[in-house]
Amino acid sequence: MSKEVVNPIRNGQVAWRIIEGRALLITPWDSMMHALNEAATAIWQYLDGSCKESDIAAAIAEQFDVPLAEAESDVRGFLQELL
Amino acid sequence: MDQSGDLVLRGSFWPLERALKVCMSLIMAHKDGFLLHASGLIYRGFGLVFSGRSGSGKTTITGLSRTCPILSDDIVAIRRRGETFLAFGTPFGGAEEIVHGGAQMKACFSLKKGKHPLLTALASLSALKDLLKNILSLPQNGPTAGRLLETAREFTRRIECYVLTFPPDPSFWKLIEAL
Numbered sequence: 711m712s713k714e715v716v717n718p719i720r721n722g723q724v725a726w727r728i729i730e731g732r733a734l735l736i737t738p739w740d741s742m743m744h745a746l747n748e749a750a751t752a753i754w755q756y757l758d759g760s761c762k763e764s765d766i767a768a769a770i771a772e773q774f775d776v777p778l779a780e781a782e783s784d785v786r787g788f789l790q791e792l793l
Numbered sequence: 794m795d796q797s798g799d800l801v802l803r804g805s806f807w808p809l810e811r812a813l814k815v816c817m818s819l820i821m822a823h824k825d826g827f828l829l830h831a832s833g834l835i836y837r838g839f840g841l842v843f844s845g846r847s848g849s850g851k852t853t854i855t856g857l858s859r860t861c862p863i864l865s866d867d868i869v870a871i872r873r874r875g876e877t878f879l880a881f882g883t884p885f886g887g888a889e890e891i892v893h894g895g896a897q898m899k900a901c902f903s904l905k906k907g908k909h910p911l912l913t914a915l916a917s918l919s920a921l922k923d924l925l926k927n928i929l930s931l932p933q934n935g936p937t938a939g940r941l942l943e944t945a946r947e948f949t950r951r952i953e954c955y956v957l958t959f960p961p962d963p964s965f966w967k968l969i970e971a972l
Contacts, residue, residue: 723935724935725938725942726942727943729917729918736938738937741932743931
């Protein structure tokens, strides 16, 4: 099982904007555009270095009214994708 | 160099063209602009841009719009000026006669081939996603990418963006004339 990412923070090289509640990202290393879904956008906004992974999962569980275990799995999965 | 002072290149031009496009894209990003895979026309004094990748119908559109001055049939340069955006022709593409200079933009159409002409307005997010897909060479540098994203965002705020479904005939012009 992968370790918890402590106080995850966005890569400062990534250009992003929130538009109509969805994050749109440009990753400069591959010159690609990415459109995040609603849940991923919510997680993305928490990645400012002030929150622990478990705090983010708790916030997502509350915001989207899903079981904590499901939110933890989603947050973990998203963060692993970003690493 | 010909008698008019223009530099005329013969033979294999592709590698130089590719390098010029990348350089121009970078310069444009720093000047609140971008290069767009699009054909461009001037209609009633305003710039109309028809964006899409290869095979989307950019050249078909210019071919079906003979009475309009052509900015480009392949790549259009877009640049912000104050509260609006201007569309400029580029030397890239196959159009034989292009207009020099720019035109204030009226609308941007994302091309889609179909049996019947149809115009669908795009909401901000869809318009921006569509625009970014058709911008040449997204920057490989964070701050520049951020600036481009901001320019593209402003573009979709200020310029009407649509999906234009069109058959290979001029019937789509009725939709554009009604705008």
